[in-house]
């Protein structure tokens with residue numbers, strides 16, 4: 001997927017970053033706590049992904065002239081700005097990282113490679129009514145998976161099931177906006193719109209307002 005930095009609105013921006021070869025990029029912008037977290041990651045691949053996501057969020061913030069606040073993780077694993085101003089979401093996968101920031105609304109972002117096995121895994125993350133409208137196609141299933149992951153990350157709470165608590169409205173493979181809701185939980189009837197971008201075998205999704 002192409003590297004890009006995009007101002008979605010004056011309040012929001014995202015960045016997609018190719019993370020191979022970012023070893024030399026300065027990390028002095030990180031908070032003390034983040035530097036410690038980074039130093040404690042021993043797996044080289046995980047280190048590269050962690051670094052890539054922080055470089056991506058820094059670039060997204062620069063695009064809307066927002067100073068890097070440093071981020072901390074809550075008990076669910078979701079990151080929050082240390083100054084409590086705004087919302088962030090991060091994603092990373094082989095060779096790529098992406099990040100989104102919104103000054104006023106919660107956000108979720110997800111990057112996935114299209115994999116054949118996602119169709120077989122469908123019953124684990126899809127409601128039967130969703131499988132009815134999805135073609136038997138890895139791309140279509142990956143789009144559904146990614147949208148659900150973005151909604152999950154936007155709401156941020158562990159214990160929400162992709163299959164039982166997130167329901168998507170029917171969409172086709174050409175769709176670039178998908179609607180879904182969180183239901184049957186204490187967060188019932190939260191509705192989301194998710195933007196999709198597909199480039200070769202990579203699907204990017206992120207919540208929009």
Ligand SMILES: CC(C)(COP(=O)(O)OP(=O)(O)OC[C@H]1O[C@@H](n2cnc3c(N)ncnc32)[C@H](O)[C@@H]1OP(=O)(O)O)[C@@H](O)C(=O)NCCC(=O)NCCS
Pocket residue numbers: 049050053076077078079089090091092093109110111124125149152153154155156157158160161162163
């Ligand atoms: C937490 C989860 C969304 C992470 O997704 P992933 O595809 O493994 O990884 P990604 O690279 O897209 O995202 C990783 C980032 O998600 C963020 N994250 C972790 N937990 C989060 C949460 N509860 N809410 C929001 N964001 C979260 C973190 O910032 C993490 O990056 P970091 O560790 O560098 O800080 C995922 O593991 C998950 O729990 N999904 C839903 C649960 C589920 O039902 N899974 C099984 C269905 S079959």
